[in-house]
Amino acid sequence: MRGSFPSIKALYSALLMTALTAPTVFAQPPAPAASSAASSLVERQLGDGLYELALIPGQNKLYVASAQSFKDVNGGVIYRLDPTTLALTGETHTDLKNFGMAIDDKGQFFYTTNSLDGGVSKVDTQTGKVVERLFFKGKDKDGDPIGAREILFHNNQLYIGRVTDPGYISIVDAQTMTLKGKIDNVGKWVTGIIYSPITKRIYAASGSGEIAVINPADNKIEQRWKPDDGHKYLFLNMAEDPTTGRLFVTDNSEGKTTLVFDERSGKVIKRLPGDALGIKFTAKRHEIYISQRESKKVIQLDATHLTQKRSWSFEGHPNSLLVSPDGNSLYVTIKQDFNEDNTTKGPDSVARISLK
Template sequence: MKTKFSAVALFLTVALSGCATQQTSQTTPPATQKAVATDTTQRDLAAGLYEMALGPKGDVLYVASAEGFKDVQGGVIYKLDATTLKTVGSSHTDLKNFGMALSPDGQIVYVTNSLDGALSAVNTADGKVKSRILFSERNKEGFPYGAREVLLHNGLLYIGAVADPAQIWVVDAETLKLKMRIKNTGKWMTGLHYSQTTDRIYAANGSGEILVINPKTNRVEKRWKPLGDKPALLLNMAEDSATGRLFVTDNSKAKTTLVLNIRTGEVIKQLAVGDSLAVKFNAKRNEIYITQRESGKLLSLDGTTYALKKSWDLKPNPNSLLLSDDGQILYVTVKQAFNKDHSTNGPDSIVRIDLKK
């Protein structure tokens, strides 16, 4: 079997985010843990790991997996013990999984099936796909628009389309019915972020823009281009609500992290940290975390001075980040490099970092 997919969709999902009963997988690699440092536990898990979500009690970690891209059909949603990283369940899906969001009650995990232009809702109790929406759009090569990031807000799912021109699908979270499309959103819709501070949704794109969207009307109210005419492929975002700062990464063109005024879009600072992929702000510890895919590092910066506090070597390619609600545990997916045939030389891994140590 030869998997076919859009090269653009694969690139941007990598830079991120049939039904089976949930059960302990017999094909999952053993829970071999690597004591990388005194504060760090790392476990090799599976190919194609992307975004994560923590259960409401913080005891369960869900991980979206596309599995392999060469001669492998479908993906898996892994359910891990959030402390030991041992597998406690897995749901094998007919489509590959990338982006992830969890319902507030923890009963439904939403995953983007990027290469198929779809989104699936999976019951966490039994691992079965409850419902799915397949988006109808196709690009000029006939491939589906890549469904990258998914944001759950106020009973609606916002899903960014990797396409040119891009758009955002707005879907009812209960029924998975398409409510509307937010169009005129530039090229390659990437990161999505909702701010309680401003009651606005922020959307990043490959045109170097941040779009400010009113979720009450789902209209684009503002368009910021923080780097002006300089090429930029803005990816992921995080917020410090206390100071009104929005952090935005660029791993492809500008290779930086921008610090913006979340109300005006003014550039407060451009962090000279090199290639930047995922970003999280930890209000409990006043720290900024950034994964550097190319250099294989995870950085911790002081949230006020931006000075480097700590660096973790997580080669080859640290990818997605997830922070516990109490701000004391940080999870990272670490990816293997791709070969020319889209295969890898080993499984991706999950890293758990105890920030108190």
């Protein structure tokens, strides 16, 4: 892995730019958040190493996964925020660093990947406490645990993308936290993974620039979709518009584009220029949101005509996105620049954008 990246830490900086111990949980007094003049955007500084978010239905809790600093800091934090004001309402200090997030169907637990340790943690949504962990076996050629990046909860199972070459997906029983199997040869670094309720297939994006189409009934790869235009791609994240049967895939390497696949044919039907990292679709508003790390913007597109409607600019680099179930709020984690020693130039932030 170090042939392309100096370390697994550097790999996660590039991609995310993308034994159980008892953690401590304690409440914090709310801190004031910075608000825009139009009051449509609220942003607050939170801490180092922020990545993905999880909004718990009916519980008024927004959880944010943190890896903390990569230099001289062991472990990470899971922050709990008020989803409206972004006031800090609790913290869980974990002995491992936290990256990806997924919630179960009932909202009782969420799961966070501990990428640098090759594991996944199960967290109680009521308390924020880690209740169980699973560590995967296997090391890469440098002796590091094989990274566990993106995570999908589907049919009481966890599908966890593994960052290695060739990449694979680990399948975990979400209730018992036991390994059930794996899907091999998905592509170089499994970077993104979603489920389509329309095609009833799992889509897995990879750093080799292809989409593996997986049937979750037997966990077999049925198709592989590629742009086939002669360009190199490092696919990252995906979003689906089920009303039009289009799959949106971001690429922030050489391509600096968002590719639009027709799910019926598996062919690329359109390219949206511009750097792209996180991407989300909301059916309620029929809109697409893309985080542009380099441009320091989040853009809003009309999902039918794929034309830009609005954009929001930040001082830092927008990273992960989350749309609330009611479609009224968009949450963004905002990263700071990395120094050469893997420290950052300041704490990362979380923003809430009102879409109403």
